[in-house]
Amino acid sequence: MSAKKRVATRPASGGRKAPVRRRVTLERKTKETHIRLALDLDGTGQARVATGVGFFDHMLTALAKHARIDLVVQCQGDLHIDAHHTVEDVGIVIGDALRQALGDKRGIVRFGHAYCPLDEALSRAVVDLSGRPWLHFGVEWKAKAIGGLPTELIEDFFWALCDHGRFNLHLDAIRGRNSHHVAESLFKAAARALSMAVARDPRVDDVPSTKGAL
DSSP states (O other): OOOEEEEEOOOOBTTBOOOOOOEEEEEEEOSSEEEEEEEETTSOSOEEEEOSOHHHHHHHHHHHHHHTOEEEEEEEEOTTTOSHHHHHHHHHHHHHHHHHHHTTOTTBOOEEEEEEEETTEEEEEEEEOOSOOEEEEEOOOSOSEETTEETHHHHHHHHHHHHHHTOEEEEEEEEOSOHHHHHHHHHHHHHHHHHHHHSBOTTOOSOSSTTSOO
16 A cells, blocks of 8 residues: 655755755555554654554554654554564564655665663664665563463564665664563664664765665
């Protein structure tokens, strides 16, 4: 199902080309979910998220906060069945928005990495905005669900994010006892790594690849 998009840019002034405001709005509607989303890569970490799955909302809010992106997500999904379609489809739309907001990826850092602890839990994330989707998910859950969110759906969310965002993400839960802490440290690490990767590199204005395209 195709998504409608609108990309807003910041106009140039004073005869000098201003940087493009990397902001996208999308709407995606299927028989399973109806999602409206706004994403601003050059935001401040503000989030308004309503998916009907409380713990998932909490994780998306943490993702926005620590990636320093502004994110609005409204999703009406078939939660009377389960949370799978909602979680995966939100990952699809955020991935689509991320890819579209990055454009040709000219002038970005491209790579990012982060370690994030939360009490006894520690997670690592490594990102390459390569144009090639791949997820390594090195996590073994001790709980089947957290706050109504089946833990297995967290991997499905990140797969959808990588697949539609077209980037590499290596996520590892290095240690942790409490599954809430493990999940939150994963999302925060992914957020910090993405924040580093999408940042503008002040030294260059080309595509960060020997191929000349990503």
